[in-house]
Amino acid sequence: MEEIPYNHSSTAIDNLSQGFEGLTQLRALFLASSPAKPTDKTLAIGLLDKALRCITAALSDLQPISPTLAVEDRKNDTEHKKRKRMQSWTIMTSVPHFDGHQWRKYGQKRIHNSDFPRSYYKCTHNKDQGCQATKTIQQKEDKVPNSPIYKVSYCMHHTCKPIETQENPFVMDSSAIMNSTSSTTASSSYSSHELSISSFQAPSSDQPTVFPLQLEEITEQVFPMEAMLLSSETRGDGVEDSSRRSPMAVLGFDWEWQDELITLGEFGDLIVRI
DNA sequence: ACCATTTGACCGGC
DNA sequence: GCCGGTCAAATGGT
Numbered sequence: 167m168e169e170i171p172y173n174h175s176s177t178a179i180d181n182l183s184q185g186f187e188g189l190t191q192l193r194a195l196f197l198a199s200s201p202a203k204p205t206d207k208t209l210a211i212g213l214l215d216k217a218l219r220c221i222t223a224a225l226s227d228l229q230p231i232s233p234t235l236a237v238e239d240r241k242n243d244t245e246h247k248k249r250k251r252m253q254s255w256t257i258m259t260s261v262p263h264f265d266g267h268q269w270r271k272y273g274q275k276r277i278h279n280s281d282f283p284r285s286y287y288k289c290t291h292n293k294d295q296g297c298q299a300t301k302t303i304q305q306k307e308d309k310v311p312n313s314p315i316y317k318v319s320y321c322m323h324h325t326c327k328p329i330e331t332q333e334n335p336f337v338m339d340s341s342a343i344m345n346s347t348s349s350t351t352a353s354s355s356y357s358s359h360e361l362s363i364s365s366f367q368a369p370s371s372d373q374p375t376v377f378p379l380q381l382e383e384i385t386e387q388v389f390p391m392e393a394m395l396l397s398s399e400t401r402g403d404g405v406e407d408s409s410r411r412s413p414m415a416v417l418g419f420d421w422e423w424q425d426e427l428i429t430l431g432e433f434g435d436l437i438v439r440i
Numbered sequence: 441a442c443c444a445t446t447t448g449a450c451c452g453g454c
Numbered sequence: 455g456c457c458g459g460t461c462a463a464a465t466g467g468t
Contacts, residue, residue: 270444271444271445272445272460272462273459273460273461275458277458278458284459
């Protein structure tokens with residue numbers, strides 16, 4: 167790999183980490199949402215998983231190799247252990263379990279000078295596909311009450327073939343994004359730390375491929391977010407060609423930010439066509 | 441019965 | 455000997 171100046175690499179890692187955080191939270195939101203159209207929901211999760219896998223791979227490429235690894239070649243270490251030590255990288259996240267891969271827990275240890283145990287995971291395809299990817303998750307001391315942050319350390323790239331939900335590639339058509347003048351409150355006044363999602367029209371009825379998500383801003387800091395399904399409804403009002411529209415769900419967020427409980431509905435409804 | 445998780449034992453590095 | 459990572463039997467859930 168071409169050498170990247172450290173400050174650029176560091177910025178890239180920061181940006182990717184923030185993107186990772188946003189996507190994992192978005193994934194959690196989708197998992198919590200109404201199963202109004204399970205096929206599309208599955209496709210959405212598949213898209214998010216794919217994005218998460220790309221970001222995870224990019225992070226692993228960008229993270230500098232630990233200086234302690236320089237001495238490893240002097241040791242009579244096995245090739246397996248060498249590779250395992252070399253290909254490791256770490257992220258901090260509030261949602262450690264949703265990274266687009268399936269993991270099987272194989273151990274848990276109390277760690278010296280830490281209040282929380284460390285959990286050890288292997289890729290679920292460790293046996294059937296020989297995938298060597300592992301990760302550890304350890305909760306860090308709460309800086310903000312009730313908002314745990316986890317250090318997730320990955321080792322080795324996934325060599326397993328991800329289970330795709332759709333054979334054909336599908337396209338996220340950004341040209342179909344409408345301005346956020348949806349049928350409900352416009353979402354135009356988000357401050358920098360808020361995650362904003364607005365709706366747009368699906369371009370075609372026979373392509374179950376488009377998800378009405380536009381990330382206007384990714385949060386700059388990790389904040390606790392608990393996605394909550396407020397209600398769901400089917401838009402069959404006859405004004406528009408209902409065959410071209412999938413059911414819509416109105417989702418709401420509640421999260422705490424700087425001792426304030428923020429409900430997304432106060433700023434604008436989150437409309438997701440699912 | 442099968443699968444994932446839990447948990448104590450074991451092992452290697454320092 | 456301490457510590458962290460892995461193994462594997464026991465356990466629990468479906």
